[in-house]
Amino acid sequence: MITVWRFVDGNRAHEKQSAALLAGLSEHLGPARVQSCDVDCSQLRFWLSGSLQMALDNAGAVALGLPDLLIGAGHRCHLPLLAARRRFGGRSVVLMRPSLPIHWFDFALIPEHDRPPSLPNVLTTRGALTMPLPQETARAGSGLILLGGPSRHFAWDSATLERDIGQLAASSLQWTLADSRRTPEFALQQLARPGFTLAPWRECSEGWLERQLASAEQVWVTQDSISMVFEALQSRAHVGVLALPSRNRKNKVRTAVQRLIDDGLVSEQIADAKCLPEAQREPLNQYLRLAAALVRRCNLERA
Numbered sequence: 001m002i003t004v005w006r007f008v009d010g011n012r013a014h015e016k017q018s019a020a021l022l023a024g025l026s027e028h029l030g031p032a033r034v035q036s037c038d039v040d041c042s043q044l045r046f047w048l049s050g051s052l053q054m055a056l057d058n059a060g061a062v063a064l065g066l067p068d069l070l071i072g073a074g075h076r077c078h079l080p081l082l083a084a085r086r087r088f089g090g091r092s093v094v095l096m097r098p099s100l101p102i103h104w105f106d107f108a109l110i111p112e113h114d115r116p117p118s119l120p121n122v123l124t125t126r127g128a129l130t131m132p133l134p135q136e137t138a139r140a141g142s143g144l145i146l147l148g149g150p151s152r153h154f155a156w157d158s159a160t161l162e163r164d165i166g167q168l169a170a171s172s173l174q175w176t177l178a179d180s181r182r183t184p185e186f187a188l189q190q191l192a193r194p195g196f197t198l199a200p201w202r203e204c205s206e207g208w209l210e211r212q213l214a215s216a217e218q219v220w221v222t223q224d225s226i227s228m229v230f231e232a233l234q235s236r237a238h239v240g241v242l243a244l245p246s247r248n249r250k251n252k253v254r255t256a257v258q259r260l261i262d263d264g265l266v267s268e269q270i271a272d273a274k275c276l277p278e279a280q281r282e283p284l285n286q287y288l289r290l291a292a293a294l295v296r297r298c299n300l301e302r303a
Helices: 012-029 051-059 075-088 158-169 187-191 208-215 226-232 252-262 270-274 286-298
Strands: 002-008 034-040 069-073 091-095 107-111 122-125 142-146 174-178 197-199 218-222 238-242
Touching: 002 012, 002 075, 012 034, 012 069, 012 091, 012 286, 034 051, 051 075, 069 075, 075 091, 107 286, 122 286, 142 158, 142 208, 158 174, 158 187, 158 238, 158 270, 174 187, 174 208, 208 226, 218 226, 226 238, 226 252, 238 270
Parallel strands: 002 034, 002 069, 069 091, 091 107, 107 122, 142 174, 142 218, 174 197, 218 238
Antiparallel strands: none
């Protein structure tokens, strides 16, 4: 049995990554061999005496048992995680490139597009870790288009997207078009085509995206959203990217997407929407690969 203290900060994107690693540990070792609790760091104030202890008590952490692993993603988790490790032991595992020195942590799981240093405690990932998807049957002829928005890496280009989405609409698939928090106002209606099902993010229930990804035959994602690209790669769908103009000549997200294109994991050719491969693609399953690597590094197989 191994004990995991998961430090959470209220940021859904961060918590999805640490939850994915926890799911990988349970799948690799077996659910009966992993016990865990969530330590809420969102309201921690280190200048208040006993703040960390209160968070640990509220999570039932110490009662659960001393930790073998302390994991977390997001800046707010870093100091609480390190303080808890110093007091209670275990190995600290941070996801994403930390704002504190990497050598302060036992392990750091860092996406390759963040240019991780070659250090013995660094495990490189291909993008953010994502949870396994529900076991859904693929809906024949179903397609999903996911819109991101302007970012520090990409500008928004409505004209190009209208052209490319118009070409997707010409295929025989039944398309669902979904926006996100970063999508410009009115873009969903502007880019919709006759027959499209629209899914505004404010109206989507929890777990909607995961269910859609699990059941779609094709998923196309705007290039700015590297996290959604990797979520799509956790499905068995054909995955494509919709081009957007880069803001800078050096663009780490564009480089990461291009590497996926070069490896044949995603497509940039809109015409590919009309010629699906016969065999389904296998999910990327990074969450499981990284969990297995961590178990080996920490000699937890027989814990």
